[in-house]
Structure formats: structure tokens, C-alpha cells
Amino acid sequence: MKKTVLIIALAAFAAAPMFAQSPGISLQATEMPKAGGPQLTLTSDVIDYGNIKKGANGEREFVFTNTGTEPLIISNAQGSCGCTVPTWPKEPIMPGQKSSIKVKYDTNRVGNFTKYVTLTTNAAGQESLRLTIKGNVEQESDPVPAKDGGMLNGGGH
Numbered sequence: 001m002k003k004t005v006l007i008i009a010l011a012a013f014a015a016a017p018m019f020a021q022s023p024g025i026s027l028q029a030t031e032m033p034k035a036g037g038p039q040l041t042l043t044s045d046v047i048d049y050g051n052i053k054k055g056a057n058g059e060r061e062f063v064f065t066n067t068g069t070e071p072l073i074i075s076n077a078q079g080s081c082g083c084t085v086p087t088w089p090k091e092p093i094m095p096g097q098k099s100s101i102k103v104k105y106d107t108n109r110v111g112n113f114t115k116y117v118t119l120t121t122n123a124a125g126q127e128s129l130r131l132t133i134k135g136n137v138e139q140e141s142d143p144v145p146a147k148d149g150g151m152l153n154g155g156g157h
Contacts, residue, residue, distance in 0.1 A: 038095075038123045039068030042131075047103065049135025058105035062131055066093045068123065076120040077101055084115040084133065103133055112136045 042064045049060070066072040071092035079086055083106040089099045103117055114134040121127060 037068050038070045038072035040123050040126050041065050041067040046132045051136045054140050056107045058107040061100040061102045063100045065098045066095050069095055073122045078118045080116040086117045107137050110137050110139045
């Protein structure tokens with residue numbers, strides 16, 4: 001078994017030069033072709049709030065670019081519950097233009113959460129996109145009660 005693996009590995013190394021890039025051709029110089037029509041390309045489709053305190057700022061945003069060749073239109077953005085409120089651009093996003101979908105989560109709800117925002121767009125194959133927000137809202141810690149008999153609360157000498 002070890003000999004077979006070794007032979008396959010050696011064959012792969014021997015064949016590697018056949019697939020090597022030709023000199024003078026740079027992958028960086030090659031531009032990715034734009035998709036025909038509008039195309040929504042997100043930097044990430046998940047926002048992880050991590051651990052946040054109850055009542056903390058629950059606003060975040062999904063950043064995206066129209067990498068297509070025609071204007072992108074987001075006709076709707078719907079949160080999976082009333083605790084997740086999305087705001088989206090109402091005007092068309094032109095090819096190459098960046099924009100964002102803002103999401104506000106109600107951080108007064110303590111505990112783990114995973115919620116969704118569903119986008120409705122005019123991009124072929126992306127007519128309905130689901131974005132995810134998740135995290136954990138921690139309960140505010142109760143103040144530690146002062147002990148009787150301390151110097152600052154009348155118990156000192």
C-alpha cells in the first residue's frame with residue numbers, strides 16, 4: 001500500500017511540469033469575465049456577531065458588488081422574524097458598483113441566535129438569496145453586592 005502511494009506521488013511530481021504556467025503569462029493580468037446580466041457578489045453571506053452584550057448595537061451590513069453587466073435590482077429583503085430588520089438599496093446598483101444591505105438585530109433578546117434575511121433580486125440564478133446572521137447575546141451581569149462591614153460602607157474602624 002505504501003509503495004502504491006509513493007508511486008502515485010512520484011508520478012504527480014513528474015507530471016506537474018506539463019501543467020505549469022507558460023512563461024510570460026500572468027494570472028493577475030487576466031481579468032475575470034463579467035457575468036451576463038446583473039450578478040450579486042457578496043464579500044460574505046454570513047455575519048457572526050460573536051458574543052455581544054444585551055442592548056449592544058445590533059447593526060451590521062452585508063457588502064456586495066454588482067459583478068454583472070446590467071443594473072442589479074434588489075426588490076425585497078425580508079427578515080426571518082421581527083427581531084431582524086433589513087434595509088436595502090432601492091435604486092439599481094450599476095455594474096461594478098458596491099453597496100450594502102444593512103441588518104439590525106434586536107440585542108435585547110438574550111441567548112444564541114441564527115436568523116436569516118432573504119433577498120429578492122433580478123440576477124439570474126440569484127432570484128432568491130438567503131443571508132445569515134448569528135451570535136450570542138449575553139445577559140448583563142448583576143452588580144456584585146457590597147459586603148457589610150467594609151471600610152467604605154460604615155463598617156470600618
